[in-house]
Amino acid sequence: PCYLTYTNEATHKILRDNMDRAPMANGIIEGVGPRYCPSIETKILRFPDKDRHQLFLEPEGLHTNEVYVQGMSTSMPMDVQLAFLHTIPGLEHCHVMRAGYAIEYDCIDPTQLKPTLEFKAIRGFFSAGQSNGTSGYEEAAAQGLIAGINAALLLKGEEPVVLRRSDAYIGVLIDDLVTKGTHEPYRMMTSRAEYRLLLRQDNADMRLTPIGRRIGLVTDARWDRFLQKKAAIEDALTALHDATLTPSAAQNAALEEAGIAPIHTACTAYDLLKRTEVHYEQLRTALPDLPALTQEVETQVEIQSRYEGYIKKQMEQVAHMERLESKKIPENINYNDVPSLRDEAREKLAAIRPASLGQASRISGVSPADVSVLAVWMESQRRMQAAK
Structure with a gap:
């Protein structure tokens, strides 16, 4: 069990009185800390109007009496830590096993990296982890996976x-790092992904298993299971499209018995499944010829039908971006040779050296007009080469 408690004015007074002794606050540590888990002294400075901050007391394990105070990371000296902990309800008589501490670490500029996480300037040298400017275990592990592959x-x-950004959150993470860089520890938030309707947990296997198979990371047994699931989804969708319903008395009676509102015009079972209150199993009750599905296949079929319009719109956006991604920029391009580029765009493009027009379009300071100028120039160069 975990417990909830709060800091109070007595806690805050001790922290304010000793702020000059905290490296995170007195300037000894200059690095920008992670935005989403600031130290308690940072919270006191950043939110002076708050009279309390929430803390979670989390047991470290089944076979230990140690408790972690989540939300109370600190760089204060040990005597100050003991003093403020004893002001917190539930911790009046606590003993400290290990003091809190602060760290400051350097990171590389991730714009030095290709989207493969290989250094642009050093062939065969890959970089992954928090040293690329990220915060969090999952972010580091995701980069390690791609760099290792x-x-x-x-x-x-x-x-x-x-x-790609439409393939996986890993794609969004790495593209953000190598295209835009970061000025603070980077966290992979879902809001950073523009195609998050496609990046769902229920379709992760559909998106990524074929890629894993291509590079030898998916076993035959797993691949067979994937193909069976994919075929089951496709067969169910086909059956739903093929099942036509007419508003007859018998048909409506069967629908009502299954808990589905009667129909007044002819439609397909697929159209019915688009209703938010209708589920696949209800349709099978009314239409026994529909195939039986596992729970995960049923979920996938319901999502694909219910959100079809939104998914289709997002796929059109992806197709537009992929056309830009497919137009590769030569590695040896000299941006000084491209006329009509704005100076800022020329400078940013030369620094980042994007691999494609799609990546170029996501660089801060590079406008759609700059991308168009670059595209026209690249096409003119291609034609000149072809004419030779």
Whole structure:
């Protein structure tokens, strides 16, 4: 069990009185800390109007009496830590096993990296983890996975894996880092993804298993299970489209018995499933010829039908972006040779050296007009080469 408690004015007074002793607050540590888990002294300075801050008391394990105070990270000296902890309800008589501490670490500028996480200037040298400017275990692990995959593929002489922003959150994470850089520890928030309707947990296998299979990370058994699930989804969708319902007395009686409102015009079972109150199992009750589905396949079928219009619109946006992504920019391009580019765009493009027009369009300071100028120039160069 975990417990909830709060700081109070006595806690805040001790912190304010000793603020000059905290490296996170007195200037000894200059680095920008993670935005989403600030130290308690940072909270006191940043939110002076708050008379209390929430703390979670979390047991460290089943076989220990240690409790972690979540929300109370600190760089204060040990005597101050003991003093303010004893002001908190539930911790009046606590003992400290290990003091809180602050860290400051450097990171590389991630715009030095290709989308494969290989350094642009050093062939075969890949970088992953918090040293690329991220905060959090999942972010670090995601980069390690991609860097490891691409290091292995480079040794084998095979094409690298670059996940697109529409493929996975890993794709959003890495694209943000290598295209925009970061001025504070980067956290992968869902709001950073413009295609998050496509990046759902229920379709992660549909999106990524074929990529894993191509690079040798998916076993035959897992691949067979994937193909069976994919076929089951496709068969169910086909059956739903093929099942036509007419507003007859018998048909409406069958629908009402299944808990579905009667119909007044002819429609397909697929159209009925778009109703938010209708579920696949209800349709099977009214239409026994529909195939039986596992729960995960049923969920996938319901989502695909119910959100079809929104998903289709997002896929059109992805297709537009992919047209830009498919137009690769030569690695040796000299942006000084491109006329009509604005100076800021020229400077940013030369610094980031994007791999495609799509990546170029996401660089801060590069406008759609700049991308158009670059696209026209690249096409003119291609035609000149073809004419030779």
